[in-house]
Amino acid sequence: MVNGPAPDTDAVAMRKSRRQDGDRFSKTARHKHIISQLTAAPTLRASELATALGVSGETIRRDLMELQHQKLINRTYGGASRPFALEPSLVDRKRLMIAEREAISAVVADIVLPNEVLMLGAGATTFHVARRLAAKARDITVITNDFAIATALAANSSIRILCCPGRYHSTEGYVFGTQTIASINSYEANRAIVGATGIGGRGINDADEEAGAIYGAMVKRAAEAIVVADHGKFEQRALTVFAQWTEIDRLVTDRQPEGALAKALREAGTEVIVAQH
Amino acid sequence: MVNGPAPDTDAVAMRKSRRQDGDRFSKTARHKHIISQLTAAPTLRASELATALGVSGETIRRDLMELQHQKLINRTYGGASRPFALEPSLVDRKRLMIAEREAISAVVADIVLPNEVLMLGAGATTFHVARRLAAKARDITVITNDFAIATALAANSSIRILCCPGRYHSTEGYVFGTQTIASINSYEANRAIVGATGIGGRGINDADEEAGAIYGAMVKRAAEAIVVADHGKFEQRALTVFAQWTEIDRLVTDRQPEGALAKALREAGTEVIVAQH
DNA sequence: CAACATATGGGGGAAGTGCCACATCATTGA
DNA sequence: TCAATGATGTGGCACTTCCCCCATATGTTG
Numbered sequence: 001m002v003n004g005p006a007p008d009t010d011a012v013a014m015r016k017s018r019r020q021d022g023d024r025f026s027k028t029a030r031h032k033h034i035i036s037q038l039t040a041a042p043t044l045r046a047s048e049l050a051t052a053l054g055v056s057g058e059t060i061r062r063d064l065m066e067l068q069h070q071k072l073i074n075r076t077y078g079g080a081s082r083p084f085a086l087e088p089s090l091v092d093r094k095r096l097m098i099a100e101r102e103a104i105s106a107v108v109a110d111i112v113l114p115n116e117v118l119m120l121g122a123g124a125t126t127f128h129v130a131r132r133l134a135a136k137a138r139d140i141t142v143i144t145n146d147f148a149i150a151t152a153l154a155a156n157s158s159i160r161i162l163c164c165p166g167r168y169h170s171t172e173g174y175v176f177g178t179q180t181i182a183s184i185n186s187y188e189a190n191r192a193i194v195g196a197t198g199i200g201g202r203g204i205n206d207a208d209e210e211a212g213a214i215y216g217a218m219v220k221r222a223a224e225a226i227v228v229a230d231h232g233k234f235e236q237r238a239l240t241v242f243a244q245w246t247e248i249d250r251l252v253t254d255r256q257p258e259g260a261l262a263k264a265l266r267e268a269g270t271e272v273i274v275a276q277h
Numbered sequence: 278m279v280n281g282p283a284p285d286t287d288a289v290a291m292r293k294s295r296r297q298d299g300d301r302f303s304k305t306a307r308h309k310h311i312i313s314q315l316t317a318a319p320t321l322r323a324s325e326l327a328t329a330l331g332v333s334g335e336t337i338r339r340d341l342m343e344l345q346h347q348k349l350i351n352r353t354y355g356g357a358s359r360p361f362a363l364e365p366s367l368v369d370r371k372r373l374m375i376a377e378r379e380a381i382s383a384v385v386a387d388i389v390l391p392n393e394v395l396m397l398g399a400g401a402t403t404f405h406v407a408r409r410l411a412a413k414a415r416d417i418t419v420i421t422n423d424f425a426i427a428t429a430l431a432a433n434s435s436i437r438i439l440c441c442p443g444r445y446h447s448t449e450g451y452v453f454g455t456q457t458i459a460s461i462n463s464y465e466a467n468r469a470i471v472g473a474t475g476i477g478g479r480g481i482n483d484a485d486e487e488a489g490a491i492y493g494a495m496v497k498r499a500a501e502a503i504v505v506a507d508h509g510k511f512e513q514r515a516l517t518v519f520a521q522w523t524e525i526d527r528l529v530t531d532r533q534p535e536g537a538l539a540k541a542l543r544e545a546g547t548e549v550i551v552a553q554h
Numbered sequence: 555c556a557a558c559a560t561a562t563g564g565g566g567g568a569a570g571t572g573c574c575a576c577a578t579c580a581t582t583g584a
Numbered sequence: 585t586c587a588a589t590g591a592t593g594t595g596g597c598a599c600t601t602c603c604c605c606c607a608t609a610t611g612t613t614g
Contacts, residue, residue: 042358045354047601055562058563061602075320076355077570077600078354079354081351081358082319147427147428151450154447163440165440167439167440168427168431168439168440183442324571333592333593335592338572339591354600355600
């Protein structure tokens with residue numbers, strides 16, 4: 001099978017899905033298949049993938065090499081295994097913008113000082129922040145509603161991790177609900193670090209109403225609010241606007257915002273930090 | 278390799294640890310090393326283990342075969358990967374009594390009825406119960422302070438999972454503290470299902486004061502209290518006695534208790550259920 | 555149209571792995 | 585003490601995987 005230059009992952013995906021005439025799977029289709037298989041089975045054999053997808057072993061090996069580079073899989077001799085907790089629905093969002101998120105996380109981790117109290121909202125980007133904090137931070141307290149974040153932070157024994165109560169969201173891996181909100185409102189924190197589904201001129205929004213409510217509570221409760229979002233979130237619109245830019249002290253992203261978003265940030269006095277990657 | 282009757286894991290382990298004269302790692306030491314490595318890295322190469330432990334590749338392969346049989350690792354071509362979330366300190370306890378705990382879990386899962394509200398304490402045995410409930414139960418609500426249990430239950434979408442707040446215990450994977458206790462005391466439940474470090478004539482005890490306090494709160498709060506414990510817990514003594522037998526309605530175990538324990542159970546009117554395996 | 559980049563397949567040798575039979579050594583138990 | 589048992593190592597052999605180079609097909613670009 002044949003593939004073009006691949007200018008951008010999104011573009012490739014679109015072009016591929018358009019032309020799935022009778023022949024075999026496209027490259028991105030194979031990658032998705034591999035990831036989804038990995039959510040079910042902890043390990044895969046490259047040879048089995050090759051026969052299952054009807055391509056040569058060499059092609060699968062190259063696929064695995066790419067996915068490993070994106071940190072979406074863990075390479076083994078003869079196959080692949082899942083890298084860490086690979087929550088089904090988080091995969092699609094995690095797979096994109098890995099490098100951007102790592103850069104953003106590095107900046108955020110440098111902002112955090114020892115002995116601070118943080119609130120960390122659930123999400124893919126904040127999860128990267130947590131991993132970075134686990135590697136760098138010292139003697140901080142983190143309040144979170146995300147299991148993956150708590151587990152990632154646990155690698156650093158100098159971090160005190162406080163978990164919120166609530167109903168456990170099976171697919172997203174965090175707790176939510178009125179108890180969660182009430183719990184957040186009982187804490188005082190130096191900073192809240194939250195993600196978003198989209199950020200735009202009208203504020204910060206999230207596709208999940210429950211997650212948005214929790215983000216909003218964290219933002220209101222902390223002395224300083226930081227939003228982390230890669231440029232893919234710019235001008236995205238989703239269900240709930242959970243905070244206005246006037247409430248946000250800093251936006252850490254990977255590309256300079258423009259247009260309505262930039263205007264809103266300027267008017268609200270939100271500091272914009274662009275991480276280099 | 279040659280394998281005979283394989284009397285009991287405990288007996289083997291004892292014999293081995295007794296004879297660690299100057300030479301290389303004993304079999305159990307290698308196994309522990311493999312498991313601990315696996316908590317750090319998601320995958321291992323058999324060849325690397327062989328050189329690291331100073332044994333032949335064949336020996337490592339045999340080790341991996343055993344560990345796979347115990348479901349403590351996942352075999353891959355050329356190495357091993359972790360089977361599911363593999364909490365560091367839980368490993369040592371999980372590795373023992375697998376069959377016994379599975380049998381106990383099966384019995385407990387049959388006791389639970391649809392639409393019930395359960396409290397599930399943190400622990401290795403209760404984790405097995407959770408896995409069984411995830412496979413069998415329908416429309417139940419589970420209140421727990423253990424991340425692994427919540428995650429295991431999430432496989433079943435008809436289960437409503439409520440997580441307690443508190444401080445996250447990095448190595449044990451559960452939350453604890455005054456908030457946890459307060460949270461438990463705010464619920465009403467049909468049953469509490471808790472584990473223990475030891476059970477004896479004087480009650481149910483736990484080596485972890487915090488965990489014991491939570492167990493105790495669950496037992497007092499639920500309409501019916503069930504203790505799950507394999508026979509290795511009989512007459513074990515640990516730090517905190519968190520409940521008396523008069524508070525416990527049922528003990529589910531794998532062997533008929535004797536002596537002081539049996540007497541205490543009889544006097545307290547605790548129903549003893551012996552699971553067959 | 556030519557030059558080029560990308561994606562894939564194929565070949566072949568080198569290295570790694572799995573499996574098996576057998577040998578060696580220490581411990582156990584009668 | 586001697587035989588049985590279990591743990592480990594060794595060597596051989598088949599199979600799998602890796603990796604490098606090159607051929608091919610198909611879009612893209614100049």
